[in-house]
């Protein structure tokens with residue numbers, strides 16, 4: 162790819178996943194000189210990095226694709242209702258190729274700092290090789306789960322076998338075949354990994370701290386005929402996503418658990434359990450997310466399913482969460498996860514009963530046992546949401562460090578920008594609507610692109626949130642969070658990661674209100690000519 166040598170850009174984008182690629186496409190449509198910088202050797206973001214066996218969508222493939230261009234919808238075919246990582250990465254590559262994005266994408270480059278320069282009203286961006294770039298606008302498109310965290314267990318670097326985080330899976334696919342494998346973690350990633358690698362490992366030992374409520378994914382193939390039906394349904398699919406609370410295709414149920422008889426309730430739950438995808442979570446009685454008693458009833462229903470599927474009752478009990486209810490953490494979807502524990506070569510270690518003391522050269526020593534492994538897999542999650550902003554040294558007006566600004570609580574304006582950090586826009590930043598992420602990305606990029614077009618057209622040199630705007634938005638985000646059971650539980654969604662300093666207690670890291678409401682607020686700001694922001698015109 163031919164790149165301009167001056168390194169002076171209208172727009173600089175950090176990150177080459179969905180957010181970054183669509184941002185680049187929109188900036189180029191505006192005729193702006195844009196550079197996208199990506200740490201990986203290729204595009205795809207989440208789907209570039211997360212290559213662990215079993216990695217796949219939990220939301221329907223056809224709710225993932227961008228909706229802005231009919232020809233994209235006409236040309237791209239999905240082969241599974243819940244596409245695997247390889248297919249999704251191919252989609253990302255297809256997208257980059259179709260819109261000729263490589264011309265302005267720079268791979269194998271990690272941004273280390275970004276500093277606002279008041280004198281020139283521009284951002285000075287530095288990469289890990291010390292090269293500097295200048296840009297009028299900065300778009301962060303770094304993803305919400307891109308900083309893997311290893312467990313804070315003594316000796317984590319001492320293991321002499323193959324030890325790796327799930328998002329850094331080795332290219333050699335035979336790495337685990339026939340091997341003695343230990344895996345730490347039982348989140349969404351671990352569950353996808355375990356149910357896949359159970360087929361090829363020699364033995365598998367799962368170290369579980371907190372079991373999660375999961376439900377069947379029920380993935381199936383999409384035939385070419387199905388794909389034609391899906392293509393015809395795209396307008397309805399996207400409309401359903403737009404109308405829903407968190408951008409998924411599943412329709413919400415406005416009934417209370419307690420408004421129907423026990424018999425009717427069970428029937429409804431059996432039906433949901435037999436359906437594919439997140440319907441058990443998102444099409445359930447509304448109050449399972451807000452009312453403890455309602456939630457307990459559904460949790461009991463799922464516990465019964467777990468007991469039916471796991472042969473050893475003692476293991477089944479260990480796999481049933483005791484301290485949080487169904488759907489109060491991100492619900493992993495599975496296909497054969499519980500059955501893994503019926504295999505003689507799979508062992509579950511409850512590390513609350515039998516804590517890990519240390520990792521050593523040969524494996525893992527717990528209080529009661531010493532395990533030897535060839536491979537240790539860390540499915541231990543990420544420094545989510547704010548981690549991306551910790552990894553890059555963002556400095557705003559007066560050299561203020563962004564991550565420090567958030568030390569006592571995240572504050573943003575619309576989840577899209579922060580005062581004191583002019584001309585910087587965050588795609589999937591904290592306080593933004595996440596839900597079915599691609600749908601949220603498409604909206605956020607659209608809003609930012611419309612703003613940048615407005616700024617360029619109206620000779621606006623500096624644009625930033627106001628202090629009042631930031632405070633009002635942050636207050637609103639906190640108000641939306643009240644009453645949701647999910648906010649009373651530790652998880653990456655509530656900003657907790659026990660392996661990261663400063664993330665020991667809960668925070669409000671995401672927008673918890675309905676997506677249509679989120680978009681309405683952002684649309685209103687645009688309709689008012691962005692007068693809620695501080696805009697400085699050039700001379």
Ligand code: NA7
Pocket residue numbers: 306311312313314345346347348349350351368369370371491512540541542543653660
């Ligand atoms: P998660 O959901 O954050 O899960 C991480 C798992 O690792 C979870 O079970 C943790 O237990 C466990 N963990 C983390 N640190 C430790 C230590 N020190 N000791 C033992 N166990 C530990 O990450 P995922 O990658 O599974 O999923 C992230 C998102 O990616 C997911 O929601 C999807 O949207 C895609 P804990 O629960 O903290 O007790």
